[in-house]
Amino acid sequence: MVLSISEARFGELLQTFEREALHLETRDAYGTETELPYMAKWSRGEPDDLDWLQDWCENVRAHVDAGASVRRARIVSEPLSDYQRWSYSIAQPMVDAGEDIRWISRRLVSTIGIPGNDFYVLDGRLVVFLIYAGNGLNADYQTSTDPAHIQLCEEAFESVWTLAVPHREYQPV
Template identity: 65%
Template structure:
């Protein structure tokens, strides 16, 4: 497995040819970009969500070109503050064409899952996302190992089948 830079990560996410799937398994994250917006939400402040414009534009371009972008979130219920906030800001991403689904953690107990969140691009490349205990990203590593690809593909599709579309999911 090879660590990649932020720039390489962005290049890979913007350059896939057919599909990108993303499995999220944590109840909280602490990305530097998100933390100020999460804090404002907790304080009851309005967020115009413009900071999501770049992501939404990229998703829109992928979808317009016929590529799919899917995200499945495994969540504990009741939701953590982070996941409630995440739910509250998802609509622009969904409107851009990203398919987002939510699945209660209790439903995935029998699904073999990778030890880390991941992106699977074109069924050819896995990007494992490594986080510290506080949710901050500490590394991203890539692999083209066929066993890793199969594990991630199978796990994602099994979760996807149980997950609830964003527009139908009601946070608990």
Template identity: 65%
Template structure:
């Protein structure tokens, strides 16, 4: 099923217990982020005011005992997008999102290869998974939802396998 932006926003703000998010791309092209990344690339300051709505939502989740975990798969050295993303993650972590970094080299160890779904995803409360498909420029082309227990289990298990290898934001030094 196709998930609209409004339906996704409702999932992102209205889950009961947990949201897990796996990011697999080297760069994204969200319309909200691009101008801020351009400022960063030009060495201009950014007060990160544009992140405050998300940070407020994260604080609400944390206060209610809900968890939000994000694992970012990255190649090293990091892409410009990932270096920028690392530079702005602190307010989200302070607000309650557990962001972790997973160098791709950790995913392919002989005898322990980590297999993953082909697309980024969120799993909400182990009841729905939302997959993101992207155009080559990093913009989301569609969000596809599933309540199939097999899809949810596959994504949850893949996320947890990655999470075991993940480095907390405060401990990860970009290369």
């Protein structure tokens, strides 16, 4: 059974996992209300001190310090979209905090079965599907504890992960 949750509840889940958070991103562009102003600054060539990322970095650091792992795989079209070029440009503080971010060209995942939406798998017990509108804005968060849903997402993530390139080695095209 898939249930919708609030953005606040989603935020709580990202604070309270214990062992592992897996995050698969599949879109070339997002339009999150938090990110849009900062991406606009980047596109104008204006500096960004990335203070707005510090809460996430602190969350990652706390989890990693407690022995958990935080892994993110980004499936991207190449050449990269403006959004993904910006995303690449701001990823280093997250990597420095302990998030293992990897990149993979969309052309390399054609034979991997991937769920229809981005997702997080938390501690192998819960999957949170991130539902986006066509303009990239978040439309819903849907959760499932169904073992088949979790297995589907874990297998997709691990299949992508084994082919993906670590952030420090990825060369944007």
